[in-house]
Amino acid sequence: MTYAKLADFMDQQNAETLAAYRKGDFARAATPALNVAEVLR
Amino acid sequence: MAVTFGRGAELTAGRLVAALATLVSFGAVAPAQAGVDRPPQFIVMAFDNCTELERWQELTDFAAELNRNGDRLHFTFFVSGSNFIADGSRNIYEGPHHRRGYSRISFGGSPEQIRKRVEYANALYLDGHEIASHAVGHFNGAAWSVRDWEKEFSAFSAVLKNVGPNNGLAESKFAFSTTDVIGFRAPYLATGAGLYGALKAHGFRYDTSGVSVANAWPEKVDGVWRFNLAMLKIQGSGKGTLSMDYNFFVAQSRAVYDPRRYEAVREQTLQTYLRYFKTNYAGNRAPLHIGHHFMNYGAAPITRRSSRSRARSAACRKCAA
Numbered sequence: 001m002t003y004a005k006l007a008d009f010m011d012q013q014n015a016e017t018l019a020a021y022r023k024g025d026f027a028r029a030a031t032p033a034l035n036v037a038e039v040l041r
Numbered sequence: 042m043a044v045t046f047g048r049g050a051e052l053t054a055g056r057l058v059a060a061l062a063t064l065v066s067f068g069a070v071a072p073a074q075a076g077v078d079r080p081p082q083f084i085v086m087a088f089d090n091c092t093e094l095e096r097w098q099e100l101t102d103f104a105a106e107l108n109r110n111g112d113r114l115h116f117t118f119f120v121s122g123s124n125f126i127a128d129g130s131r132n133i134y135e136g137p138h139h140r141r142g143y144s145r146i147s148f149g150g151s152p153e154q155i156r157k158r159v160e161y162a163n164a165l166y167l168d169g170h171e172i173a174s175h176a177v178g179h180f181n182g183a184a185w186s187v188r189d190w191e192k193e194f195s196a197f198s199a200v201l202k203n204v205g206p207n208n209g210l211a212e213s214k215f216a217f218s219t220t221d222v223i224g225f226r227a228p229y230l231a232t233g234a235g236l237y238g239a240l241k242a243h244g245f246r247y248d249t250s251g252v253s254v255a256n257a258w259p260e261k262v263d264g265v266w267r268f269n270l271a272m273l274k275i276q277g278s279g280k281g282t283l284s285m286d287y288n289f290f291v292a293q294s295r296a297v298y299d300p301r302r303y304e305a306v307r308e309q310t311l312q313t314y315l316r317y318f319k320t321n322y323a324g325n326r327a328p329l330h331i332g333h334h335f336m337n338y339g340a341a342p343i344t345r346r347s348s349r350s351r352a353r354s355a356a357c358r359k360c361a362a
Binding site: 001002003004005006007009010016017018020021022023024025026027028029030031032034035036039040 | 084115169170328
């Protein structure tokens, strides 16, 4: 995505949501089992 | 596996980022178990400078290939204003504290080269990519005042507005207006109080010249988002770098291309970006920032660069700062 789109996204979030993002206060994703060869395949 | 495009330029890291973006699109905004919904994993990739027409073509082809199955991936291009001023028109520009007609990097060559460069920028913009500012003369403005930066920003806007008349190109104009340029990356990442005092007043909504830890969410300071490059540890070496191609080149090779180490440094780079992705993806989902150039630092084509490219490479040595 472009930085302009990231700016749009960031401007749409309220302070509480951004604080939660910074703390990682949400259900975490599992670490993907990826390696370079798989990603580039 | 290297992925080769166009005239042999290798955009392997870009390919990796594109592939990761495809993967994360399936995991965006997953149901929440606590706090807030899990945010999307944003990956932002940008390219700085824009002199060589071959590179414009390669990046245009690269973007088109990545989007051949749908319009999904877009980049930000931080362009230098000097590349849109023909050599013969160079005296229209005067950078702060520099003589008229001088730029730290190349001017744009012939009017015909300017015309083609404008066409590339317009085509990318119309395909959903972003054109942003890398200033005009590629000077180190760390010590510049607010007024100096206002002068440079005004010069950049004038370059965009007057690209046709400046270069004797009656039909050339940009497909976007100066107000569509909302982002900035400082040459050499050289920032100072003057820059930050001038950005918002000139309509910029974000700056990408700073540096943060890898899992930092952006902060808005004085009305301008700081989208900072990340400090990373190079996998397999332990050396520090920024998430920027030239900084890898310096850290891994002291800015000297060594074909014997090509495979090793490429593998290190890819592993480093993949770790950056995995850590943030499973962590706090801070956006990934990848800052590259219209250049293939450390890759094979570096040996086939034009003299203009070599001049610019020398000018960019301080990018590692």
